[in-house]
Amino acid sequence: MTKAILVHRGLRRVAVAALAVVTLAGTQAQTNAPFINPTKPTAEQMALAASRGLYTGQVLHFGESVPVAEMTDVPTGVLRKRLASDPFYETINSSNRRPMRVADKSMAGKPDGALWSEQTRAPIRNLPNPATVQFDGIVFTDTTAIGQGFLPPDTTGAVGPNHYVQAVNSAFRVWDRAGAALTATIPFSTLFGTLSGACRTANDGDPVVLYDQLADRWLISQFCTLADPNNHQLIAISKTPDPTGAYYLYDFQMPNNKFNDYPKFGLWPDGYYMTDNQFNQAGTAFQQSGVFAFDRAKMLAGDPTASFVYFDTAVLFPPGGVNGTYGIGGILPGSLDGLALPPAGAPAPFAYFQAVEFGDPADQLRIFDFKVDFATPANSTFTERTGSPLTVPAFDPRPGSATTRSVVPQPSTTVGLDALEDRLMFRLGYRNLGTSESLVMTHTVNAATYPAYRAAVRFYDLRRSTPTGAFSVREAQTFDGGAADTAHRWMGSVAMNHQGDIALGYSVSSSSVSPSIRYAARLGTDAAGTGLVSGEQSIIAGSGAQTSASSRWGDYSQMSLDPVDDCTFWFTQEYQASAASAAWRTRIAKFAPGTCTPSPRGTISGTLTNCSTSAPVSGVTVSITGGFLRVTGAAGTYSAAVSPGTYTATARLAGYNSLTSGSLVVTNGGVATFSGCLTPVPIVNSALPVVITAEDAVLLNSAADPGERLTVSLPLVNVGTANTTNLVATLQANAGVTNPSAAATYGSVIAAGAAVSRPFTFKAAGTCGDNITLNLSLQDGATNLGTASYTMRLGSTPAPYFIEAYDGVTAPALPGGWTTAISGGLTAWTTVATGPVNSTPNVAVAPSAAAVGNTELISPAIAVPAGGAQLAFRNLYNLESGVSNYFDGMVLEYSVNGGAFTDITSGGNAFLTGGYTGTISASFGSAIASRSAWSGLSGGTTAAPTYINSVINLPAAAAGQMVRLKWRVATDSSVSATGLAGARIDNITLTALSAYCGIPRALDVDLNGGYAGATDAVIMLRYLLGYRGNAMIANALGGGATRTTAAAMLTHLDSIRPLLDIDNNGSVDALTDGLMILRFMLGLPQAAVVAGAVGPAATRDAAAIMNYLVTITPTVP
Secondary structure, X not given: OOOOOOOOOOOOOEOOOOOOOOOOOOEOOOOOOOOOOOOOOOHHHHHHHHHHOEEEXXXXXXXXXXXXXXXXXXXXXXXXXXXXXXXXXXXXXXXXXXXXXXXXXXXXXXXXXXXHHHOOOOOOOOOOOOOOEEEEEEEHHHHHXXXXXXXXXXXXXXXXXXXXEEEEOOEEEXXXXXXXXXXXXXXXXXXXXXXXXXXXXXXXXXXXXXXXXXXXXXEEEEEEOEOOOOXXXXXXXXXXXXXXXXXEEEEEEOOOOOEEEEEEEEEEOOEEEEEEEEEOOOOOOEEEEEEEEEOHHHHHOOOOOOEEEEEEHHHHOOOOHHHOOOOOOOOEEEEEOOOOOOOOOOOXXXXXXXXXHHOOOOOEEEEEEEEOOOOOHHHOEEXXXXXXOEEOOOXXXXXXXXXXXXXXXXXXXXXXXEOXXXXXXXXXEEEEOOOOEEEEEEEEEEOOOOOOOOEEEEEEEEEEOOOOOOOEEEEEEEEOOOOOOOOEEEEEEEEEOOXXXXXXXXXXXXXXXXXXXXXXXXXXXXXXXXXXXXEEEEEEOOOOOEOOOOOOOOOOOEEEXXXXXXXXXXEEEEEEOOOEOOOEEEEEEEEOOOOOOOOOOEEEEEEEEEOOOOOEXXXXXEEEOOOEEEEOOOOOEEEEEEOOEEEOEEEEOOOEOOEEOOOEEXXXXXXXXXXXXXXXOOOEEEOOOOEEEEEOEEOOOOOEOOOOEEEEEEEEEEOOOOOOOOEEEEEOOOOOEEOXXXXXXXXXXOEOOOOEEEEEEEEEOOOOOOEEEEEEEEEEOOEEEEEEEEEEEEOEOOOOOEEEOOOOOOXXXXXXXXXXXXXXXXXXXXXXXXXXXXXOOOEEEEOOOOOOEEEEEEOOOEEOOOOOEEEEEEEEEEEOEOOOOEOOEEEEEEEEOOOOOEEOOHHHOOEEEOOOOEEEOOOOOOOOOOOEEEOEEOOEOOOOEOOEEEEEEOOHHHOOOEEEEEEEEEEOOOOOOOOOOEEEEEEEEEEEOOOXXXXXXXXXXXXXXXXXXXXXXXXXXXXXXXXXXXHHHOOOOOOOOOOOOHHHHHHHHHHHHHHHOOOOOOOOOHHHHXXXXXXXXXXXXXXXXXXXXXXXXXXXXXXXXXXXXXXXXXXXX
C-alpha cells in the first residue's frame, strides 16, 4: 500500500499540549514560586455548560508578531512528507470526505422551485460589467515552495482602502489594489511563530480573512488541530490599518474536545463571531455546529484577557423535530457590510438551511440571534429569531445518485470535483439599507431532477423593515444556464452593496468547460423577484482539469465589498490553469455590475494632546458609537469614515483620564471634529518580586504557611504618566489575610520609574496549597487609585524527589534498575554522549528503522506520594510522519505495583505540555497502530532536532503506589525519518503534587508568643523522657498560653518530633537534643549549649547546632 500523504485542511488529527497562560483582571501575574496566579472554571460556568451548552474561554497564548513586511517565504512549521509519484495528493479519509448531513438517496427527485430557466421573467439585460482589475493571487507552486501544497486551497480574501489580503491553505499574501505584491507568500507558522505553545508551528489552514471597516483593521485566522486535549483557533488582528505591519496574536483553546472544522467569521459591532462544524476528533461523527463570539474590543486593543462566549447547538437544538435528523450544521455568522450600522444593540444574526433530503421537516431557512454579554457571560443568549423558519422554494441538495460528492465533471477526465452541497457558503452578508435590513446567502443545489445532477447556485435575499420584525424572502433563485447549458455552477459567495446590487461569484465546470470563475448579478433597481436578471459575466476561463483522486475543490470562496465606495465588489476563488494532479491558481477580481456611486459618508477626526505638555499623544483609542474605532498616530491625529448620523466619541489611553465628546453630527461629505487634551494620571500596579523578610513557621521555607505570621515586602510600580504625591497603601484583611499591620506610606512613586517596596506584616490563614490574595488599597492624597493585588500560595512547591539524567554511568550502559526490551527491526535503548544531549554527558537514545520494530526503556519501581506526583522530562524525537498521517511514534506507559502497562494518558489524563502529536497509522504494521503518540519532529530540523519539555501528572491510580515508567518507540514497515532519526529522553523528574507547609512557631509549645526554657523547653524535655498527660505540662505553661491541654501539646509535639533532632544524628533523645534545647532557651552560650550533649554520629558541629536552633525559633514582630 502506498502512503498517501498530502493534503486537505478539513479534519486533521494531531495532539500537542500547551501550558495555560492565565491572567486575572486587576492582578499582577506572578511567576516565581510560591507566588502563582491559576484559574479554573467557576461553578457557574460548569452549570451553564451542562444546562445550556454555554462555555466561556480566555486567551491561552497571546503575542505580537514582527511586521509582515519583514517576514519571508522560508518554509517554517510542521514539515510535510511527499511521495515522488504524486506529491500533491490529499489523504482520502473519512475526516475530509464525510458530509455533515447524509442525504436520503431513496427519496424521489423533485424539480427546483426557483430555477432561473423555468421562471417567466423579463429578458436578461446586457451582461454585468467585466472586472476592471484582476490578477492572480497565490498559486499552487507558491505553496509548494514553502513546503506545503494543499487540495483544496480554501481561498479567502478581503479588500481594504489600500490593500488586498488573500489567504489559502496554509499561507497568506498582501497586494496593493492594482495587483502589485507587497509581501512574500508567508506561512501561517511564520505569522503566529512568536506565540508560545505548540500551535505556533502549525500550518493547519481553513483560513479566513476579514477587513474590519469599522476599525480599519484586519483579521486573519486559521484553526490548529493539535488537540491537547482540545483544538485551537488562532486569530491575528492587525495593530494598524496596514496589513503589512505587526499583528496581535491570539491562541484560543476550544471549549470542548470537538474538532472545530470549517470555522467561518463575521464582523458585528460588538464582536467577531464564528461558527464551526463540529466532529469527533476521529472525524467519523458529526456533532452539530458551535457558535462563538470573540471580544472584538479587547482584541483590537491587544488585550491578552480577551475572551469568547460559545454555545454548543447540540445542547440547545438537539436532533429531532424541527431540528431534523442531524441538528444544526453548516451555519454561518452574519457579517456587517458597509458603514451603515445595524440598529443599536441588535444581536448578531446566524443562518443555515434545512432540506427534506437531509431528514429536515421542510426546505427552509432558519435564522438565529446571538446576544453576547462579555462582562456577564451567563446573560448571553443564542435563540431562534421570530419568524424563523422561513419557507423557501423547493430545492434538492443531493449531488445525484452517486455515493460520492465528487460529481462536478471536467474536460478529458473521469475525475469529478467536490460539490460540497451540505452547507451555506461563506459569507452571510448583512446590510442596513436604511429603510430595510438585508441578509444574503448562497448554497449549492441540483438544477436537474434527481437522480440526474447539474450543480447550480441558489441565493437568497431576506429583508425586514423594522428592527424587531421578522425577515421574509424577497429573492430566492437557483441560477443556472438553462437546460441546454451543461455547465455546473457551485462553490459560490454572495454580497450586496449599498445600492442593493447583488453579486454572486462561483466556480463553473463541465465536460467541455475547464474549472473557471464567473459571477452573476442583479441591480438594486431591479424589481423584486426577478433574481440575477443582469446575467452572467466571466472573470477568468480555466484550462485543463484537476486529476488528483482527492477531487477536493474550493471548499469556499469570498465576495467582499470595497470600503472605498461600498459599491464595488472584489471576489477571489481558485481556477484550473492546466491539466495536472494539482495546478490550481487563484484569481482576485474587482468589478461593479452597473453604475457605481459611493455610499453616503462623512468623517469624524481630531487631534489629542497632553494637557500638561501640549504635546501630541499617540496610541489613544478613540471609540465611536456603534463600534467604530481609531487609534491616534505620532501626530496625535485620527480620522474615521462613518455613515451620516449622530455619534459620541471617547478617547482612552492608559495613564490619562478619558475624554468624551458631546454629540457629533456627521452629514454626507461633512466632517465632525473631536479634539482635546488628556490629563496625565498615575496608574499604580503590583509588581515583582514579592519578598518574605520574616516568618515564624518551621522550617523556614520562604513561603506563607497556614497560621504563620510573616512580613512581606510588597512592590508597587507606577505605569501611568504622572507621579503620585503621597501614596499610602493599606493591606486589607480577608479570609486569607488576618491581623494586617498598619498602612504604609510609599510617598512619590515616579511614573515609569522603579518599583517601590514597603513591608507589611500579617497572619496567613487557609489550607496548605491554597492561594491567598493580598489586596492593597491605594490612596494618593484625595485620589483613590484602586487596588493592587498579589496572589500567594500557602506552602512551598516541593523539589523533585526523583531525578534521572543518565549522567552517572558510562555510555552505553543504563543506570541501575533501568531495563530495555526489543522486538522486530529495532535495537535497544542505550545511553550516548554524542549528538543533542540535554545535560552532559549522557542521554538515553532509541533508534529508528525502516522496518516493523519495538524498543522499550523501562524505569525501576518508583514510589509515588499519596498526593500524587508530576512527571517531567526532556523529549527529543524525529519519527516518520506525513502532513496529516503519522507512521513511526513513541508512547509513554506506566505500571502500578507490577501490573500491566497502560498508556499514561488513559482515563482522560492529559499532558500539561509537550504531549502526543498524532495518531499512528493502522496501515503499515506499527505495534502502536491507532494510538496517540509522539510522531514527526519535536523541534528544530531533521538534521538537528531540538528538545521539548513534556510534563504530565501521573494518573490518580498511581498515587501512593509503586510505579514503573516505559518509553516505547515503534516503527512501521517502510521508510524512516531523514536526518537524526529516533528518540532521546533526558532529565526525568518526579515531583510531589502536594505543597509543603511549615509549622508556625513550632517550638513555642504553649503558643504564648515566646520561647522560654522554663516552659517550652521543659515540656519538650519531659516529652522526650516519656512523660505524658498532666505530668508533661505541670507548672510549665507560660503566661498567655493558648495551647493549654496535654492532648493538644502531645499532638503538636508528635508532629514536630523530626525537627527536634538537633545534632542531626538520626534520633531524637532527651539527654542530647532535649538538653540542648533547654540550654539554648535558657540563654546559654554556644559552648555551654553543646557541652556533653552532642549524640553519637552527629552530623552538625557546634556552630551548625546553634545556627539550627536559631532557625527553628523564628520570631516576627
